[in-house]
Amino acid sequence: MKFIKTPVKGMNDMLPSDMRMREHVLSMIKKSYALYGFMQIETPCMEHIENLTSKQGGDNEKLIFKVMKRGADLARAIEKGDGEYADNGLRYDLTVPLARYYANNKEKLPTPFKALQIGSVWRADNPQKGRFRQFTQCDIDILGDDSNLAEIELVAATSEMLTQIFAEVGISNFTVHINDRRILKAAAMAAGFAEDDIPSVLISLDKFDKIGLDGIREDLVGNGFDAEIVDRYLASYGAISGAVDCAEFCKSISEEYLDPAVVTGIGDIISGARSMVSEGVEISFDPTLVRGMGYYTGPIFEVSIDGYNFSIAGGGRYDKMIGRFSGQDVSASGFSIGFERIITILKDKMEKGIQISENNRAILIDKNVALEKKLEIFKEAKQLRSEGVTVTIQPMRKNIKQQIEKLEAEGYTNFQKVYND
């Protein structure tokens, strides 16, 4: 019999120490978002293949783990030979399932609906450091609220959640970058780019952190855009240094391209969220923030921490997407938390990780101990456990030194060895 000990490529076995860290962070996330009225929901890990391949998922659709048809359905598909062997697939994100879920359950849910989803997603990506084929996503979304209150709640709740998690490792400063897709578009059009060219222009702008303004200029001109338009476009970005005021940045963009309410809205989101976050959290307008996905329609946001070159959360408003799925327009705004990235940072900063409870006892019983004596030990253990002490009762091993060392590695500090009298 062929038996393979290792997990499937790109997927991980979680050791007890991994799980203690993950459970610790998950419970903080759940507790924190519950205080803001987000309600946890869950969808099946498998979705209809039709929903997963509807072109809303971008490149992720190329990475789907497809689930095979079964029985007669499979036999028919093979006979037909059309390659349609799958009827389901594993979800590659939590957004497509959310759109389906909302379409299916809307009548039973409050409006607006504040959802918290935590779950595994699967992508047949090329595994590399910190990128897995199964990983945990954690999303909050507000559906059915077309006002800025949604963004204020999303940003405030996420900032507070991160504040609490990172306080444990001495990180109290991070930045929430805020921009708006409509400002990105207006700035490009005001400079003279054609509307159809905007996605391509934004791909270049998105590299700002890596290549700077000069790099972007080269990129755009290299892509065949008119140098004069490029220069006009980048001039507004040239003034960026430190915090930028949204109204200041937008003042040269004519109302033909940008509704002034968008600019006021960003101001309101920033001051609203600032009024609710802890000290150390910076919330600021960032005109170079792009966010890759094409489905965003309004405000967008991203969280960064000094010293780490990846964002730890990102999101924005996507008012059209759920409608494209379900045929019924629903305003929506969401924040996706980089759960695995948070775990990476905590592991990095916490030398000993999360240990079992400080109140603990490992009772190691020699094999010659009589039942009567064991029963006494059991009663003591019962009492200790009722007082909240973690107690493990185990047979004493020949190599007791190694047994104790391994238990110490998991956090046990109190050992009771029981021999026959």
Added chain:
Amino acid sequence: MKFIKTPVKGMNDMLPSDMRMREHVLSMIKKSYALYGFMQIETPCMEHIENLTSKQGGDNEKLIFKVMKRGADLARAIEKGDGEYADNGLRYDLTVPLARYYANNKEKLPTPFKALQIGSVWRADNPQKGRFRQFTQCDIDILGDDSNLAEIELVAATSEMLTQIFAEVGISNFTVHINDRRILKAAAMAAGFAEDDIPSVLISLDKFDKIGLDGIREDLVGNGFDAEIVDRYLASYGAISGAVDCAEFCKSISEEYLDPAVVTGIGDIISGARSMVSEGVEISFDPTLVRGMGYYTGPIFEVSIDGYNFSIAGGGRYDKMIGRFSGQDVSASGFSIGFERIITILKDKMEKGIQISENNRAILIDKNVALEKKLEIFKEAKQLRSEGVTVTIQPMRKNIKQQIEKLEAEGYTNFQKVYND
């Protein structure tokens, strides 16, 4: 575009009220088992198809959701036309993954290793009431302990966990039935059955609760077994009424078939576990307990509650199974908790389910309210949340009556309506 609103057949969308119940039970399970030194671990949901189809999983292997090969691997498989289109599958239980996990990570784990696994499993079963194609399993296992301490800890921990969960709905009585595969085998052999016939004999005995002794007699004789042997076999079971003493039941079985240590062992497990459980928990020898799976090698156990015709937890010792997988014998004993069944009972008994926290406030803001006033409201909300009050801030809807009703259904009791002054 084809869009399917319903979840994949046999799988469920979890509403906020469902999730509150599930999260509540999960947190009690985790907390309770942690006190007994069980350590949570996790494996990927996907396993190598070779491991899943190794004949250890019984009928479940027919129910595997297979995951298709991708790219060049898939193209090769299709060209070959041998039907080998899958390289992975979704796990149908948590035991096969545990065997692989332990083989893969043994060096990093304490011995004995007390594992808690909670996770989804998938079976392409025919969906029916209370049977789903994706459901949560919750298993505790002790690996590397060949003594009865393992069973005592498993039974005591599970009893205590169930006591705590069921106390909330006024159920304080349940029974842990205990038997031993070796006693089942010895009783059959002592009556004169051939060793090869034992699995078939046990299939009949397993129907005791449904068809009684007369039904079993009919079943066995109908299957062609000698009536005299059948009568001799059932005579020992005929005396059963109420609690049966293990030593009493086994006294007529000769040592040729049954090692007396097995009988003493069952006595020790029962008295050991009894010394640690709460009042109301009955732990008793049940000679008719069979447990379906063929891999059990020693003590077996099952939990039942009056008024429900299904068991809510079951398990036993399976000393050979991990070895058959990994080639290295590891003693193992485990308890599988019927998580979905516990949820069914709690839903049945708790009229209102689990609500959001009693300290709550829903702040509904009219769209004409000015930013200044909103900022005041936000500061108040920040203060309330820091005190542990669940606060949701939302735009006031036109149909405010419906908005409040839906929020009340989730447990909100305090409403603050904010209008412009």
